[in-house]
Amino acid sequence: xxxxxxxxxxxxxxxxxxxxxxxxxxxxxxxxxxxxxxxxxxxxxxxxxxxxxxxxxxxxxxxxxxxxxxxxxxxxxxxxxxxxxxxxxxxxxxxxxxxxxxxxxxxxxxxxxxxxxxxxxxxxxxxxxxxxxxxxxxxxxxxxxxxxxxxxxxxxxxxxxxxxxxxxxxxxxxxxxxxxxxxxxxxxxxxxxxxxxxxxxxxxxxxxxxxxxxxxxxxxxxxxxxxxxxxxxxxxxxxxxxxxxxxxxxxxxxxxxxxxxxxxx
Amino acid sequence: xxxxxxxxxxxxxxxxxxxxxxxxxxxxxxxxxxxxxxxxxxxxxxxxxxxxxxxxxxxxxxxxxxxxxxxxxxxxxxxxxxxxxxxxxxxxxxxxxxxxxxxxxxxxxxxxxxxxxxxxxxxxxxxxxxxxxxxxxxxxxxxxxxxxxxxxxxxxxxxxxxxxxxxxxxxxxxxxxxxxxxxxxxxxxxxxxxxxxxxxxxxxxxxxxxxxxxxxxxxxxxxxxxxxxxxxxxxxxxxxxxxxxxxxxxxxxxxxxxxxxxxxxx
Numbered sequence: 001x002x003x004x005x006x007x008x009x010x011x012x013x014x015x016x017x018x019x020x021x022x023x024x025x026x027x028x029x030x031x032x033x034x035x036x037x038x039x040x041x042x043x044x045x046x047x048x049x050x051x052x053x054x055x056x057x058x059x060x061x062x063x064x065x066x067x068x069x070x071x072x073x074x075x076x077x078x079x080x081x082x083x084x085x086x087x088x089x090x091x092x093x094x095x096x097x098x099x100x101x102x103x104x105x106x107x108x109x110x111x112x113x114x115x116x117x118x119x120x121x122x123x124x125x126x127x128x129x130x131x132x133x134x135x136x137x138x139x140x141x142x143x144x145x146x147x148x149x150x151x152x153x154x155x156x157x158x159x160x161x162x163x164x165x166x167x168x169x170x171x172x173x174x175x176x177x178x179x180x181x182x183x184x185x186x187x188x189x190x191x192x193x194x195x196x197x198x199x200x201x202x203x204x205x206x207x208x209x210x211x212x213x214x215x216x217x218x219x220x221x222x223x224x225x226x227x228x229x230x231x232x233x234x235x236x237x238x239x240x241x242x243x244x245x246x247x248x249x250x251x252x253x254x255x256x257x258x259x260x261x262x263x264x265x
Numbered sequence: 266x267x268x269x270x271x272x273x274x275x276x277x278x279x280x281x282x283x284x285x286x287x288x289x290x291x292x293x294x295x296x297x298x299x300x301x302x303x304x305x306x307x308x309x310x311x312x313x314x315x316x317x318x319x320x321x322x323x324x325x326x327x328x329x330x331x332x333x334x335x336x337x338x339x340x341x342x343x344x345x346x347x348x349x350x351x352x353x354x355x356x357x358x359x360x361x362x363x364x365x366x367x368x369x370x371x372x373x374x375x376x377x378x379x380x381x382x383x384x385x386x387x388x389x390x391x392x393x394x395x396x397x398x399x400x401x402x403x404x405x406x407x408x409x410x411x412x413x414x415x416x417x418x419x420x421x422x423x424x425x426x427x428x429x430x431x432x433x434x435x436x437x438x439x440x441x442x443x444x445x446x447x448x449x450x451x452x453x454x455x456x457x458x459x460x461x462x463x464x465x466x467x468x469x470x471x472x473x474x475x476x477x478x479x480x481x482x483x484x485x486x487x488x489x490x491x492x493x494x495x496x497x498x499x500x501x502x503x504x505x506x507x508x509x510x511x512x513x514x515x516x517x518x519x520x521x522x523x524x525x526x527x528x529x530x531x
Contacts, residue, residue: 057427077433089424093446093524102442106432134524 001069003158003190004031004054009063011049011216022215023049027063029209029218031192033157036184038193038201039209041251046216047194047209051160054192055083068157079107081158082151086166088143090135090150096122097131100150107154121149124183141172148183158190165200177203181230198247202240203230210250220250303494311494312501328495330478332502335467338395338479339510342402343463347456349403350410358418358444359436368415375408380466383473393476402466406459413455417448450525453518460514464507 009027014020024046031037039047052058053065056072067075075081082103090099100118109117122128125145135143144164151159165173177200184191195201201208208222225239234240285305291297292304299307312328319326357364383401390397421444429439471481480499487495519528 055427055431057430076431079433081431083428083431085424085428087424089422089428091425091443091446093449093522103432105442106429106434106438136524136526136529 002030003033005066007064012061025215036191038205040201041211044213045211082156084161084164086163088147121153125149162194202243307494308497312498331483335480338398339463339467342399346403346406347410350407354411354414379405383470392474398470401470402463405466410455413451417451418444460510
């Protein structure tokens, strides 16, 4: 069964008014269970909106959307997915361990079980020694690892990540990419990953959905030829560079010529 | 550690000593009459007398009795007003319509000089009844507490709310795990202001009349009897209680939210 199935999804903000905006049009997408899929595109292409539709934080204007074969609202109530935002969005007043335990508290897990699971998840993101720290005592990359641990602690089948490493510096970001792949392979979770970095999408994903704006739509879905597991050498592989070039061309064609190119013609 | 802390407070202490010394010298040098400005030494001497009376087994110190009475009026009004303000905020913030309908009135009421109602409260509760002063204090602290609590409960980061929604959390869980902790810094900043306001409210309300043994009445009576050293000791007591009250609120705040920006130690 597919983890996510979208057919003919359309999303219009402020419909029927002068400010009506078609954020998404004719979205058809299937995400297989266990797949790592990236949504890549410039600002305004609707990649975050699509993710929020999957998360039932927004509702589509038309079309059919299924998460684990269910309506998104039902999938949300069944706690089928975990979310990671660009900001770690930790609760300042909770220790690292208590932050990770938050979803478990809401879901009614027993106290001992909560602590055990939080510790195991924090060990996995290599923050096992920081359980009693508070968010402000951690670096941006560490905070984001806590937020990944929090998203995975209740073992959701789908992980939704909205530009999770966009606010990190390049070195931390590369390291987080490695860690994310390791975690993904250890848990078998389906990952939907929103990014505006072509290189990041090419490094991480099995398939890359290229999206373009005005109106937001899917231009092409590109399969990544690079095998897993990926490592330090993946980025210097000629196949990686070819993929990045292909994605860049797709985005450039779709977005339109730059001012300089327009002048030349 | 203690030596370092002492060194840190040294400039503050030096300023206090310098001000008192300059005050004393100015009064002597310009031969200022005691009804205009008594010497600090005279005020401290009067204060020492009152402490002596207070400690003596079969004597009474009106100053200390007054301080106690005013203190309880301020505390009583503070608890009723802040508790009520937080409670009303909790109820109204549950429904956006309700909080949006009531907030303009709360903000308007917060700009009204509530102390002007003191004679009305004296009429309602009785001039010598502490309840008349508590009522004034309660009304004064009610609105800032309510306004700040509503803000803290409603100004929640959209992402954090979405996170709760993604867990399919109930409104009660969102309130307990997100809105109330988020409101704590707002509530405490109101409580700190309220702690100072409550003592001001109690003393000024007493200026409009009250039992003999209260600080406001003590100050007005000693001033009209031209015993200004006594009036100044009462002002001193009011200051000590006010600062103590403020520090107590600060201490509770620090215990309840050690994670907050203002208390972080690297």
